[in-house]
Amino acid sequence: MIEVQHVSKRYGRVTAVDDVSFRVERGEILGFLGPNGAGKTTTMRILTGYMPATEGKAVVAGFDVFANPLDAKRRTGYLPETPPLYPDMTVREYLDFVSRIKGVPPAERKSRVTSVMQQTHVADMADRHCSKLSKGYRQRVGLAQALIHNPEVLILDEPTAGLDPKQIIETRQLIRSLAGNHTIVLSTHILPEVAQTCQRVVIINKGRVVAVDTPENLTARLTGAETMFVQLDALGAEAGPVLAAIPGVTRVVAADSGGGFEVESEHGTDIRRQLAKTIVNRGWGLLELRPMRMSLEEIFLQVTTDETAAAEAARPDAAPEGDSTEEAPRE
Amino acid sequence: MNSVRNVLAIAGKELRGYFASPMGYILIGLFALLFGAFFRVYLTGFAEQSQRMAMGGGGTINVNEYLIRGVLHNVAIIILFVMPLVTMRTYAEEKRSGTMELLLTSPITDLEIIVGKFLGAMGLFTAMLLVTAIDIAILFRLGNPELKPVLAGYLGLLLLGGCFLSVGLFLSSLTKNQIVAGVMTFAVFLMLWIINWFADSVGPTGRVIVGFLSITEHLDDFTKGIIDTKHLVYYLSFITFGLFLTAKSVDSERWRG
Numbered sequence: 001m002i003e004v005q006h007v008s009k010r011y012g013r014v015t016a017v018d019d020v021s022f023r024v025e026r027g028e029i030l031g032f033l034g035p036n037g038a039g040k041t042t043t044m045r046i047l048t049g050y051m052p053a054t055e056g057k058a059v060v061a062g063f064d065v066f067a068n069p070l071d072a073k074r075r076t077g078y079l080p081e082t083p084p085l086y087p088d089m090t091v092r093e094y095l096d097f098v099s100r101i102k103g104v105p106p107a108e109r110k111s112r113v114t115s116v117m118q119q120t121h122v123a124d125m126a127d128r129h130c131s132k133l134s135k136g137y138r139q140r141v142g143l144a145q146a147l148i149h150n151p152e153v154l155i156l157d158e159p160t161a162g163l164d165p166k167q168i169i170e171t172r173q174l175i176r177s178l179a180g181n182h183t184i185v186l187s188t189h190i191l192p193e194v195a196q197t198c199q200r201v202v203i204i205n206k207g208r209v210v211a212v213d214t215p216e217n218l219t220a221r222l223t224g225a226e227t228m229f230v231q232l233d234a235l236g237a238e239a240g241p242v243l244a245a246i247p248g249v250t251r252v253v254a255a256d257s258g259g260g261f262e263v264e265s266e267h268g269t270d271i272r273r274q275l276a277k278t279i280v281n282r283g284w285g286l287l288e289l290r291p292m293r294m295s296l297e298e299i300f301l302q303v304t305t306d307e308t309a310a311a312e313a314a315r316p317d318a319a320p321e322g323d324s325t326e327e328a329p330r331e
Numbered sequence: 332m333n334s335v336r337n338v339l340a341i342a343g344k345e346l347r348g349y350f351a352s353p354m355g356y357i358l359i360g361l362f363a364l365l366f367g368a369f370f371r372v373y374l375t376g377f378a379e380q381s382q383r384m385a386m387g388g389g390g391t392i393n394v395n396e397y398l399i400r401g402v403l404h405n406v407a408i409i410i411l412f413v414m415p416l417v418t419m420r421t422y423a424e425e426k427r428s429g430t431m432e433l434l435l436t437s438p439i440t441d442l443e444i445i446v447g448k449f450l451g452a453m454g455l456f457t458a459m460l461l462v463t464a465i466d467i468a469i470l471f472r473l474g475n476p477e478l479k480p481v482l483a484g485y486l487g488l489l490l491l492g493g494c495f496l497s498v499g500l501f502l503s504s505l506t507k508n509q510i511v512a513g514v515m516t517f518a519v520f521l522m523l524w525i526i527n528w529f530a531d532s533v534g535p536t537g538r539v540i541v542g543f544l545s546i547t548e549h550l551d552d553f554t555k556g557i558i559d560t561k562h563l564v565y566y567l568s569f570i571t572f573g574l575f576l577t578a579k580s581v582d583s584e585r586w587r588g
Contacts, residue, residue, distance in 0.1 A: 011587070048436040051585050074438040084433035086344075088351035100340035101437040103333070145433070 001026045001183040002047065002153060007056035009042050009207075016042045018207040019056070024200075027180045031198030031215075032187035039207040040187040041081055044155050047185070048078040061152045061183075074103055077151035077182075079159055083142025087131030091122055091141055094130055095148055102149035112148055120144040121170065135162040143171070147178075154178065156186040160193060172197050227292040228275065232259035233285035242282065246274050262292065337439040341447025345421070346454045354416070355455060362413055362459040369405045370466045373398050394476045399467070400554040403484040406463070407547045410492055411520045417455055418499025419513035421448050422581075427507045435585065445577050449493075449500060449570075456492045460485060480556030487553025490566035494546055495520055497573025504580040523547075 002024040009017040017039040024030045032040050046053045047060060049069045058065045061075035086094055095113045104112050117123040120140040125133060133141065139162050146154055159175065160168045175184060175197055188194060194201050195215045203211040203218075211218060232239055243261060244252040248269040253262045265271045272289065279286045349355035377398045384392060425431040434444055464485075470476055498519055503512040527545035531538070542548050546569070549562040 045432075050432055050436050070438045070440070073436060076436070078432075078436045080429060080432045080436075082429040084428070084430040086348070086430060087428070088348060093347075097340065097344050098433070098437075101337060101434070101439050103438050 001028075001061060002030075002185065003057075003059040004043070004047070005057045005059075007043070007046060007053045007058055009039075009046060009051070010054045016207055017046070017053070020204065020207070020209050021056075022202050022209060022212055024183055024185060026183055028200060029175065029179045029184045029186065029198045031194035031201045032185060032204065033189065033191070033194055033201055034187075034204040035189065038204045040204060041157055042207075043204070044078075044157050044185070044187060048076055048155050049073050050078075074149070075152045077146035077149065077154045079142045079146040079154075079156045081157045081161075083138045084145070085130040085133075085138060085141060088129060090127050090129055091117070091133070091144075092126045094141065095144060098145045099148045104149050112150070116144040116147045119147065119174065136164060136167050139163055140167070140171070143174075152183060154182050154184045154186075156184065158188055159186055160188065160190065168193075228263045228265070228272065229255065229288065229290050229292050230261045230263055230275065230279070230286070231288035232261070232279065233287055239279070239282070239284060242278065243275070246271060246278055248274070259287075334440075334443055337443040338447045338450065341434075341439070341444055342450040342454065345448050345451025349417075349451075349455050355458075358413060358416060358455065359459050359462055362409060363462045365409045365413075366402070366406060366463040367466060369402050369409075370463075373401045394470065394474055395480045395556070398470070399476060399481055399484065402466075403488060403554045404550070406488055407491060407550055408524070410488070410495060411524055412517075413459075414456075414492065414495040414499055414520065415513045415516035417452050418496055418503050418516060419509045420503070421452065421500055422504040422577075423506050423509045423512045427509075441578055441581050445500065445574055445581070449496060449574060452496045452500070453489075453493060456496065457489070460488060460492075477556070480554070483556045483558050484554045486558065487550045487562070490553075490563070490570075491546065491550055494566055494569045494573065497570045497577070498523075501573050501576040501580060504577050504584070 004020055004022050007017060007020045008015065020039070020043060022030075032043070034040050042051075045051050047058055047065065049065045049072055052066055060072045063072040063075070065072045086097070089097065092113060095116065096109060099109045099112055114123075117126055120143050122137060122140050122144055125137055125141075130138070130141065139159070143156070143159060146156065156175070160171050163171060172193065175186065178184060179199075186197070198215060200212065200214050201218060202209055230243070239259070240252050240254055240261065243249060243263055248265045248271045249263055250266055251264040253264075254260070255262050263271070263275065276286060276289060349358070377392070377394065380397065381392055422431075425434065435441075467481060471478075499512075499516045502516045502519065503509075505515075506512050523544075523546040526541055527548055529541060533541060543565075549565050552559050552562055
């Protein structure tokens with residue numbers, strides 16, 4: 001439904017987006033995660049046809065946003081970072097105006113305006129001027145505006161920013177209910193939001209994609225209760241094959257040359273006793289044994305602060321074989 | 332068909348925007364007041380003059396020639412002051428408040444937006460001119476001026492206003508700041524107006540060129556009741572050029588981001 005191929009955006013010498021590629025399937029919700037200034041907004045602006053990419057190609061709903069901007073825009077709803085409201089229009093007037101420029105047929109305008117106001121819970125403010133709305137209402141009128149022409153694709157730039165907890169939950173429910181009929185890309189820097197709303201996550205940092213996966217996989221891949229960290233003393237430096245032979249262990253990775261190992265096991269098996277026993281029986285010194293748990297926050301931090309990993313992930317072809325596995329974008 | 336609908340949607344929004352705030356009413360009021368002031372001055376002058384002629388025995392002076400033409404000429408100057416207030420927010424405000432993002436991501440072309448904004452501003456300007464028609468109507472009630480030169484004069488004013496609006500639109504598209512847009516617009520208008528003051532100092536060839544550039548110079552024939560294709564073409568190409576510059580400015584903004 002959305003296909004971004006090697007898109008870059010440069011302003012003079014500054015590169016805001018650097019060779020970003022990803023796809024979003026029909027009906028999917030994709031989370032766009034990254035620190036401020038990572039290039040989320042720029043990427044979204046390219047997708048919506050607000051600005052052209054310096055390089056690369058973006059296809060939305062089957063139309064190249066640069067070659068066929070009008071066809072692509074007709075099928076896209078966009079909520080920018082600041083909701084684009086006209087202060088001196090009432091909510092109803094505003095939505096009516098948007099329905100006109102989005103090409104909603106005259107006969108359907110009234111019913112569309114009413115139905116999106118209900119969907120986004122702004123009907124009680126229908127005749128209030130936009131300048132008099134609270135932040136939460138402004139945000140939701142912005143969302144209503146994006147939905148007005150019932151677009152196939154929704155691009156939402158931080159849809160829950162400025163909402164109170166109850167409104168956040170409502171908005172997330174709304175977004176989830178829209179998936180299926182709509183393909184949604186939403187950006188956020190609130191991590192639980194991604195876990196709760198999105199089927200897939202693109203983590204972007206300094207203009208580059210550093211990870212693409214489901215929230216569950218991201219968590220499980222790098223981490224999870226199924227990975228143990230074992231620190232042995234110098235004697236056990238060659239223990240890898242022995243640990244791998246323990247029943248239930250799927251993979252052993254030497255974390256360093258000094259006897260640290262990451263031991264992965266099958267889901268739901270507890271190998272700690274077996275692990276400790278084996279080590280002690282061999283006469284190695286067991287200095288540390290702990291489960292490696294990482295929250296999405298830690299993954300996010302790790303992925304976005306580790307620049308070498310980021311560089312390798314963004315150019316899987318340029319990276320030597322080795323441990324760039326978890327970050328390589330894949331279909 | 333679709334284009335027309337988009338243009339009208341934008342024009343309608345612009346026009347409503349003027350009247351949603353006091354701005355539209357203030358502009359119309361200000362324009363009517365200044366027009367009325369000039370009208371009164373010329374009317375008094377005309378009354379005295381015709382009295383003197385009557386006393387001197389014989390001869391009348393033409394109300395079109397003396398009164399209406401004089402007033403319409405001065406209206407050009409009022410327009411000069413009022414128009415920057417009409418156009419300064421058109422683009423600057425959209426850019427500042429982020430609504431530009433809505434317009435540029437909607438399935439409408441830049442040109443539709445520009446023409447819509449232009450027509451919206453023209454709508455307000457037409458309303459301003461219509462209010463002044465009250466003064467002229469009084470003349471028709473009490474005297475018998477010729478209608479055709481009046482209509483031609485108003486057509487000229489409309490075209491002149493269109494030129495100012497297209498330039499104002501362009502200058503507004505260059506900045507996020509309304510005030511900057513307003514001041515720049517005023518400066519450019521002033522230059523376009525006074526350029527023929529220098530006509531005498533630039534030699535015979537220069538005089539022709541300067542005369543052609545001077546935007547108010549072309550109004551003259553209209554106020555005499557002559558609709559000359561030369562002037563029509565001048566004003567229409569001026570407007571087209573202004574809108575073209577606006578289109579280029581909006582497009583380049585997009586690339587620069």
